[in-house]
Amino acid sequence: MPQTRSGSVTNFDAWKHAYASRAANLSVSEVRALFAVVSRPEVVSLAGGMPDVSALDSDLIEKAFLSMMASKKNYALQYGGGQGDLRLREQIQEIMALDGVHGSVEDITITTGSQHGLELVADLFLDAGDVVLVEAPSYVGAVGIFRHKEAHIEHVFTDEQGISPEALVEAADRLRAEGKKIKLLYVVPNFANPSGVTLSAERRARVLEICKERGILIVEDNPYGLLYFDQKPPAAIASLDSENVVYLGSFSKILSPGLRVGYVLAPPAIREKLVLANESAILSPASFAQMLVSEYLSISDWQGQIETFRQLYKTKRDAALEALTQYLPRIETTVPAGGFFLWLTLPEGLNSKEMLPLAVNELVAYTPGTAFYGDGRGANNIRVCFSHPSAENVKVGIKRLSNVVNLQLDLLDTFSSKD
Incomplete structure (x- = not known):
């Protein structure tokens, strides 16, 4: 049984009888479930759709705060x-x-x-x-x-x-x-x-x-x-x-x-x-x-800040596409004209959710495609978010991801040839 910090036993089902029926539809999303993993500094996260707030002018934020408080x-x-x-x-x-x-x-x-x-x-x-x-x-x-x-x-x-x-x-x-x-x-x-x-x-x-x-x-x-x-x-x-x-x-x-x-x-x-x-x-x-x-x-020049974001994310997208071409040439991807995301389609037979623990062992995280469907589809898809890591780390992350995907492709090819 789970225990509290004080050592007493916690029964997570103690109030199950009293929940509204819709509470059964609440579950931990596959994105949220990755938070503990991606917080590790050695892991390159291509998972969460986070902006790169380091590109913000912190002096302007502080100036806005002081002006507001005054x-x-x-x-x-x-x-x-x-x-x-x-x-x-x-x-x-x-x-x-x-x-x-x-x-x-x-x-x-x-x-x-x-x-x-x-x-x-x-x-x-x-x-x-x-x-x-x-x-x-x-x-x-x-x-x-x-x-x-x-x-x-x-x-x-x-x-x-x-x-x-x-x-x-x-x-x-x-x-x-x-x-x-x-x-x-x-x-x-x-x-x-x-x-x-x-x-x-x-x-x-x-x-x-x-x-x-x-x-x-x-x-x-x-x-x-x-x-x-x-x-x-x-x-x-x-x-x-x-x-x-x-x-x-x-x-x-x-x-x-x-x-x-x-x-x-x-x-x-x-x-x-x-x-x-x-x-x-x-x-x-x-x-x-x-x-x-x-x-x-x-x-602030907020439109200028948005332009800074545009150029930054474009550089990161290009880094991601370059790395995919180099390390995962057999994988299909969308080519976004803006935003944060690439959508990868793996060959049939590969399962992105099952591969995720292997990827974490390689120190890279992504979001399995099943998170984005309400009907169980998406097992052979991966969402890659390129917005938060540096362009260099985007490349590192995709190279690490390729170690997992290419191994699975080799195994798939081996079993296919035996058939």
């Missing part, structure tokens, strides 16, 4: 409104405009990261058994939320141009014919987590049309859109329609995830419910973090 301390240390700080919402308008989105400040709600925004939206719309359409593969945090809400997660075929409109029509009409309620389409259209692919402009318009015709609300999650390497991605789906899209944004990737500040742009009726849900869940977003972000945006 002029806004009494507000920053106090409760705030459930919708969030007005000045920050005005600044968010400027940020969204870079993606073609021009929403009213009244329709923006500040959340504790965009993950919190997604949870609020899911809680508002999803009853047990409702359907959420998602990309194949899809963001692990979204899969976890939808599973917790007891929704049916339907993955829709996705290729190098993003989610397929034809497959979306097929899935939506088939599920509706089966009598199921389709509530949401969740997409990460720019440099998607985990695949790195970008939804084409033509498909954005078609996906919107398909969902409008069928009464499906689109939840557009865009944490990476400003982190393009060469060419801006197409304008957001929310720029094409303000009534049928809920748009999620975050400061986690363009500033710092430690501040936990995100936002939701929603049509007025949904926004009113979101604010009430926000107040019910957390009373109010953290005033301190909001005002620190706002002050940073006021005094």
Whole structure:
């Protein structure tokens, strides 16, 4: 039996009889399970989707903090409104405009990261058994939320141009014919987590049309859109329609995830419910973090900082692609035009989850593809995150990964030849 520090026995099942039924849908994600491993300094982590905050100008962060405490301390240390700080919402308008989105400040709600925004939206719309359409593969945090809400997660075929409109029509009409309620389409259209692919402009318009015709609300999650390497991605789906899209944004990737500040742009009726849900869940977003972000945006060249991130992550992506070409030439990979991720496809017969302990022994960590599906798929996929390690360590990590993958390929070839 597990024991506490005092030595007394802990029974983890003591309250099992009292849990709500949905508690059974809570489980440790494969990403979170890696945290203990990746914290070891000798391990190169290609697992967690973390930004390289060392590239931030720490003097500017300190300057923003001191300025905020000098002029806004009494507000920053106090409760705030459930919708969030007005000045920050005005600044968010400027940020969204870079993606073609021009929403009213009244329709923006500040959340504790965009993950919190997604949870609020899911809680508002999803009853047990409702359907959420998602990309194949899809963001692990979204899969976890939808599973917790007891929704049916339907993955829709996705290729190098993003989610397929034809497959979306097929899935939506088939599920509706089966009598199921389709509530949401969740997409990460720019440099998607985990695949790195970008939804084409033509498909954005078609996906919107398909969902409008069928009464499906689109939840557009865009944490990476400003982190393009060469060419801006197409304008957001929310720029094409303000009534049928809920748009999620975050400061986690363009500033710092430690501040936990995100936002939701929603049509007025949904926004009113979101604010009430926000107040019910957390009373109010953290005033301190909001005002620190706002002050940073006021005094810094934040677009210049984003450009620094773009160039840094492009260098790391190129290092990853070079290393894959050198050490794993038989492995297929996506080539993202921005963001943090590569999506590797291994030959059939290799299992990324089973290989992970071997990789850790080689002092490299990654996320198995099964984490990004709600139906058990992805065993022959690996998500590689190149954003956090140095470019040199990205290469080191992929070389270590190749030691494991190439050994498994050799064994696969040996058994195939015997057959």
